[in-house]
Amino acid sequence: MNAPFPPATTDAEHVRHVVKLLPLHREFTASTTQSLLQAALQAGIELPSSCRNGTCRACICRALSGTVAYPMAWPGLSAEEKAEGWCLPCVARAQSDLVLEQPLALALPG
Ligand code: FES
Numbered sequence: 001m002n003a004p005f006p007p008a009t010t011d012a013e014h015v016r017h018v019v020k021l022l023p024l025h026r027e028f029t030a031s032t033t034q035s036l037l038q039a040a041l042q043a044g045i046e047l048p049s050s051c052r053n054g055t056c057r058a059c060i061c062r063a064l065s066g067t068v069a070y071p072m073a074w075p076g077l078s079a080e081e082k083a084e085g086w087c088l089p090c091v092a093r094a095q096s097d098l099v100l101e102q103p104l105a106l107a108l109p110g
Helices: 036-042 079-083
Strands: 016-022 026-031 061-065 098-101
Touching: 016 036, 026 036
Parallel strands: 016 098
Antiparallel strands: 016 026, 061 098
16 A cells, blocks of 8 residues: 655655854755765855865864764864864764854855
8 A cells, every 4th residue: 555645754865954154154954964064065155175084174163062973983083172062074964953163164156
């Protein structure tokens, strides 16, 4: 028997969280499967970056609230830095709504 509606999906692709970026006061959404850097770019916001693989720390910023996860065992942050809320948006994935502080973020013309 067919269900009258498509089944609810639990696919992480479809789980999106709201990311508020300070001091720019812009918001964008990020899925749990894309980096915060990618999500910001899709929303027309450029964050600092270089290696984009979690090693150079050019993108480091602070998560004032919320939770992120990393696809690798150990991104270029110390345990203390992680505990203090520092994150690497080039590899960090949103696991909840977030407030990020990145004074170097730029709104792209568009
Ligand atoms: S861009 Fe190098 S650690 Fe994020």
